[in-house]
Amino acid sequence: MGHSRFQASWSKVLVGKKDTAAGTRSVLLTYLQEIRPHQWVKNLLVFVPMLAAHQLDMATFTQSLIAFASFCLIASSVYVLNDLMDIEVDRAHPRKRFRPIASGLVPLAHGRWMAAALLVAGFTLAIWTSLLLALVAAGYYAATLAYSLVIKRQPILDIWLLAGLYTTRILAGAAATEIGLSVWLLAFSGFFFSALAAVKRQAELVDGLSRGKSAAAGRGYRVEDLPLISQIGISAGYVAVLVMALYIESHTVAELYPFRAALLAICPILFFWITRMVMVAHRGNMHDDPIVFAFRDRASQICLVAIGISVWVAASAPFR
Known part of the structure; x- marks a missing residue:
């Protein structure tokens, strides 16, 4: 009888631990979803200058990789910031309403801290690599802010600016590797x-x-x-x-x-x-x-x- 009670108690402990682990993984996935890592594929454009110039040495690749990481962090900061600013519009959208901030899974305070931390980390990497890369990254961030606050509501201008943001990633790769375009x-x-x-x-x-x-x-x-x-x-x-x-x-x-x-x-x-x-x-x-x-x-x-x-x-x- 005592043995059965012990087994039952131990089973509850194991189930509780599994539930806690599953809950932790769910929370981590939610926060990971908020920074949108699937969007990082756009930052592969930083490798274009290296490939176009046929400079495939390890040093050039390393500099490009750091620029890639820097822009991934900064871009994720922008995504979080956009979700904070567009929360009401997103909640009225059939798909965007499921985004972590719009759905309430990520509190607004956490979103603000995420946006700031990702931005600082991204610029730290950029400055560590080169001042020119940091300047390009600053221009990219300023342009994204202008887009989020004003330009995205301006027909035609928003298309030009979006194209410019893509091209800025190529400029970042050139700045990090010192390759002319x-x-x-x-x-x-x-x-x-x-x-x-x-x-x-x-x-x-x-x-x-x-x-x-x-x-x-x-x-x-x-x-x-x-x-x-x-x-x-x-x-x-x-x-x-x-x-x-x-x-x-x-x-x-x-x-x-x-x-x-x-x-x-x-x-x-x-x-x-x-x-x-x-x-x-x-x-x-x-x-x-x-x-x-x-x-x-x-x-x-x-x-x-x-x-x-x-x-x-x-x-x-x-x-x-």
Whole structure:
């Protein structure tokens, strides 16, 4: 009898410990969800200068990796801050209302501490790497604040600024590694990310239309703007393809790639991918940031692999 009571008591202790561990994991996952690590894929752009210049040594990679970590922390700080500022709008949204702060799973006070701590950690890494990287990071943070407070409600300007934020990540990689950027790369980046920013707005408007909304919440667009936004996305994307084609014919590429003709395959691949992204948004099947969506999308993954093969062939071929 005593033995049975002991077993029962011990079982309760074990169950209690399991429940406590499960509760701790749940809380940690909730806070991890708030900083949105899946959005960090956008910060892989800091590695672009290193890859474009073919500087693949360990020192350059390390500097790029530190810049990546710095921007991940700063970006997460911005995400938390945005959730704090947009809490009422998010609570009225069918999906965003489940975000940790909007749903109340993360208290507002904790959100404020998270935003501050992530920002300090990110800038500490940036300053430790180089003053120039810290200045780029400061510009990025200032631009995100301007976007959150004012620009995101200004049609067209918000698309330009979103494209600029993507390009700033490339500038951060260049600042960390002291690699110069070509005008070609900056031009391609500007048009390419303007296209993706327009697709992002297009997806929001289509989503709002499906829910009977006449305007995008917290934005400066109305449903009747959809055709124009779609045209901006397609036009900017196609100009980016043209810039890529002209860049492939430049002397810089001739020096870096023995068989640069293989790079021409990138143009039709990009043409297909950009057109498809606009179509996916048009059909209401894009529910995330276009870059995050692309990393999960099978067709986009195939396009990325095909581009990688083209670059490898161009760089590795023993003939010109």
